[in-house]
Amino acid sequence: MPGARADFPAGLCEELIAFRRDLHAHPELGNQEVRTTGAIKARLEEAGLRPRVLKGGTGLVCDIGEWDGGRPMLALRADIDALPIPDTKVTTPYRSTVPGRAHACGHDVHTTVVLGTGLVLADLQRRGLLPRPVRLVFQPAEEVLPGGAADAVRDGVLENVGRILAVHCDPKVDAGRIGLRHGPITSACDSLKISLDGPGGHTARPHLTTDLVTAVAKVATEVPALVGRRVDTRAGLAITWGRIESGHATNVIPQHAELAGTVRCLDQRTWETAPDAVYAAIDEVAALYGAKTQITYVRGVPPVVNEASAADLLRDAMTARHGAESVESTEQSLGGEDFSWYLQHVPGAMARLGVRTPGDRLSRDLHQGDFDVDESAIAVGVELFTAAALLDAAGEREG
Structure with a gap:
């Protein structure tokens, strides 16, 4: 598949793991993500990008490349807030330093994946190798009903966007794999x-x-x-x-x-x-x-309903990097996700990002104080989104 591969800049994997651990140690609740927003903004600006903080004061939107008025852009979305529960991990050096707050749903991973993808794509853009601009959306307050996505949409994050993608950590799927389905994936x-x-x-x-x-x-x-x-x-x-x-x-x-x-x-x-x-x-x-x-x-x-061609784009991207066996079918979850609000306006899809260490059968479910991830999933997520952006830009998966 032409254009489906882009290598990581040297040292990026280690940097992203350190970035995720910093977020994990400093969780912030919905609409209070000031430190998190500042950390993302600083790293994007260091890469020569021009992020815009959303009107509520937290969360950002950032374009890589400039839209020329032609085919709408692809957007990649991350949620940046944490949960109001204590972190019960005892020996983990990056456990939460904030009492009663924890990244127990993997939003620190989602954020790091989209940030890492942005850094890879920005490097391609500088070298003239990114055929089409891509938008990064770092959204606050996913855990606060009815969710910060609706506010982000009102702030214009979907303007000139034709399709949007996201991942969500899944502790039942091994790192190195994703779960996908057409149609409703959440409730x-x-x-x-x-x-x-x-x-x-x-x-x-x-x-x-x-x-x-x-x-x-x-x-x-x-x-x-x-x-x-x-x-x-x-x-x-x-x-x-x-x-x-x-x-x-x-x-x-x-x-x-x-x-x-x-x-x-x-x-x-x-x-x-x-x-x-x-x-x-x-x-x-x-x-x-x-x-x-x-x-x-x-x-x-409402439920997140994966549009077929967007889900196939994620499938093709993952297959290009990790082979067809790295994609498994997933069931519709009874969990809620405000990514659904974006899909009321543009087609898109969400993949389940595997975060379980292969062979590990300990239960570390979402929304529990001991939740943690196999950090190799971060690089997998970046590869997935980077390949998806390049395939989409090449027009290999039209909506």
Whole structure:
């Protein structure tokens, strides 16, 4: 495949690993990524590029080459924020230095991959070997529903872009491999908070009160099942609770209870109507116990739906560098990803980037405090994106 290969500048792999470790040690939450943004900006400027910080003050967009008004550009997207959970790794020298904050979803890897790709492509551009400009998007606040992608789109990151690509770390896939599929690869995800109120009282006289502990327990157990029977089961709608709170004493029926969780859905059409079904089920169950409800339903993200030719571009790029056996089929995940907002405007695709050390069967799942990666995946991601950019520029995978 012509144009599908570009070698790394000397020392780049080591530099990228050091850059990722620095990000990992200094995680920042969504819309607070000031240090992270500064580090990315400084390295891009050192490479002779002109990044622009997004209007919110964090995140950047950076073009390699100038668009000539012809065929739209390819964009490569990374998310740069961390999670509000503690890093539980004990002996890792680059573990988080910020209490209660961790890069437990691999965004430090995503960021480093796109940065590294930008440095390789910038080197090709200087040598006159980049046939077509490429845009880098470093997006803040992916972990904050409904996600920073929508803000980035409003800030113009998709102007003159015809296709966008991304990767997401997958601890179930070996480093040196990627997972791909046509169609939906993630699910829709919303957040849900329910407040229940009523007159409390003595536990000796529950018949004279609104028994909120029982009411919130019934809502927690019965609403997911009730909603599940009112939508097409093929849509894979799932309500899962992450927090439940009520009461302070063993012999007092409380006046207030709270329940919070997520609503996830495999199918976009069902996701669009899900709030109505959820509201109706909550009110129905709570009314049986005389509880007054206040529901906060925050729309999150639709599913990421990989466009076929964009997914094939990633497949061809990975095959060009690592062979056909390096690409495996992946299932649709119930996880949410705001990369989906970009795909409401332009076609694109996301690949699962393998980060598990081959032969390692320890469970280091996403969103857990001990999450870490095989850092050889960084070079694989850079090779994937670089090859994809060159194949796309050569017109070998038209949308």
